[in-house]
Amino acid sequence: MLDDENPEAQLDRAFLALADPVRRRLIARLSRGPATVNELAEPFSMTKQGVSKHIQVLEAAGLITRTRDGQRRPCHLDPAALEALTAWIDTHRLVAERQFRRLDDVLETMKRDTMKAGEK
Amino acid sequence: MLDDENPEAQLDRAFLALADPVRRRLIARLSRGPATVNELAEPFSMTKQGVSKHIQVLEAAGLITRTRDGQRRPCHLDPAALEALTAWIDTHRLVAERQFRRLDDVLETMKRDTMKAGEK
Numbered sequence: 697m698l699d700d701e702n703p704e705a706q707l708d709r710a711f712l713a714l715a716d717p718v719r720r721r722l723i724a725r726l727s728r729g730p731a732t733v734n735e736l737a738e739p740f741s742m743t744k745q746g747v748s749k750h751i752q753v754l755e756a757a758g759l760i761t762r763t764r765d766g767q768r769r770p771c772h773l774d775p776a777a778l779e780a781l782t783a784w785i786d787t788h789r790l791v792a793e794r795q796f797r798r799l800d801d802v803l804e805t806m807k808r809d810t811m812k813a814g815e816k
Numbered sequence: 817m818l819d820d821e822n823p824e825a826q827l828d829r830a831f832l833a834l835a836d837p838v839r840r841r842l843i844a845r846l847s848r849g850p851a852t853v854n855e856l857a858e859p860f861s862m863t864k865q866g867v868s869k870h871i872q873v874l875e876a877a878g879l880i881t882r883t884r885d886g887q888r889r890p891c892h893l894d895p896a897a898l899e900a901l902t903a904w905i906d907t908h909r910l911v912a913e914r915q916f917r918r919l920d921d922v923l924e925t926m927k928r929d930t931m932k933a934g935e936k
Contacts, residue, residue: 728911781905
């Protein structure tokens with residue numbers, strides 16, 4: 697990601713960048729390999745300007761980088777930046793799932809204790 | 817998630833909901849167990865109204881649900897909704913990583929071929 701100073705601002709920008717169907721389609725396309733703005737504009741039947749704007753948002757969010765290859769300036773997806781996002785989500789998802797399992801265990805124990813008490 | 821009709825709109829709302837540091841802190845708190853708006857407002861030194869607004873965004877995004885427990889209306893995190901987001905990201909991340917590995921293999925083969933040609 698671009699700016700190492702504020703990880704919260706990085707997460708803000710990255711999640712905001714994903715909150716758009718066109719940008720998600722651009723990410724899906726770039727996951728299969730680098731492409732220039734011209735190459736991206738064609739299959740999306742979008743103007744070069746429209747694609748450029750979205751690419752700028754993705755670039756500012758650190759999700760893609762651009763290199764120079766002669767006259768071409770291909771966009772590359774950064775899988776590590778995507779991984780940082782799944783890492784954030786998964787941390788909290790796994791904590792929540794563990795809590796659910798713990799609750800299930802407590803309920804199961806209570807049920808067993810009630811059945812045992814009934815047998816006496 | 818709330819609305820099954822349009823998965824793209826669901827992803828828009830969910831990623832947008834995560835693009836805010838306060839809402840991410842609320843998710844982190846709710847991952848450890850359900851809490852009411854009052855209980856959430858206290859440690860965050862926020863007004864009840866402020867927390868309520870963020871909770872509404874998270875609820876509309878399908879990331880949390882609210883139940884009724886007498887007078888209390890606790891908020892619960894939905895781990896399955898978070899999983900849908902990591903699933904989307906990981907699909908494209910893994911495709912991208914596979915492409916990188918394939919490129920590495922091609923470069924490795926080219927390097928070996930060049931070295932072999934040099935030996936002749």
